Amino acid sequence: MRGRILLVCLLTSALPLGFLTVAMFRQADQLITDHFQPIGESRIAGEALAVCRDITIEKEIDRMKTDFVSQVSHELRTPLTSIQVCTEMLLDGEVESAGEQKDYLRIIFDESERLTRLINDLLDIARTESGRRVIKPVPLDLASLACNVAAVLAGMAESRRYGKGSTFTVRFRAVAPA
Numbered sequence: 692m693r694g695r696i697l698l699v700c701l702l703t704s705a706l707p708l709g710f711l712t713v714a715m716f717r718q719a720d721q722l723i724t725d726h727f728q729p730i731g732e733s734r735i736a737g738e739a740l741a742v743c744r745d746i747t748i749e750k751e752i753d754r755m756k757t758d759f760v761s762q763v764s765h766e767l768r769t770p771l772t773s774i775q776v777c778t779e780m781l782l783d784g785e786v787e788s789a790g791e792q793k794d795y796l797r798i799i800f801d802e803s804e805r806l807t808r809l810i811n812d813l814l815d816i817a818r819t820e821s822g823r824r825v826i827k828p829v830p831l832d833l834a835s836l837a838c839n840v841a842a843v844l845a846g847m848a849e850s851r852r853y854g855k856g857s858t859f860t861v862r863f864r865a866v867a868p869a
Contacts, residue, residue: 766809770802773843777802798846801839837861 777795786792818824841861 763813767806770805770809773802773847774799777846795846798843802843834863837863
């Protein structure tokens with residue numbers, strides 16, 4: 692049984708007393724499940740066993756899992772959309788110059804690598820949670836990452852005809868290490 696058990700009691704009158712007992716133990720920020728089981732022949736009056744559990748933590752974990760799945764879905768959909776849009780433009784002949792074609796192929800390649808990294812990250816999370824992997828921090832080149840994101844966004848904007856001829860500028864300010 693999951694969750695903290697808050698109350699286990701034997702009620703010697705009808706169930707309304709049981710509900711009153713549960714209300715006394717309930718706090719504003721807690722989610723409580725309660726279960727009443729009549730004891731004996733009569734299900735209307737007599738004795739009943741009441742068990743109340745605090746399921747606040749379980750509900751929060753469920754919410755966090757739902758948020759995580761939503762975020763992962765978005766993170767997977769973004770590179771897929773870039774790949775589909777760039778491929779469609781190339782197949783439809785909307786990109787004529789060899790230089791532009793190479794740019795779109797580079798975006799497709801980069802986004803497929805991004806998908807591979809995302810999937811590997813998800814597998815790493817599963818390995819870490821099962822105790823089969825230890826996390827090792829690695830340095831990240833934020834300037835390169837920002838430039839790649841700007842290139843992807845520029846391609847998406849142009850492909851959707853939002854910004855034919857639009858430019859994206861990425862600026863960085865050097866900060867001394869702490």
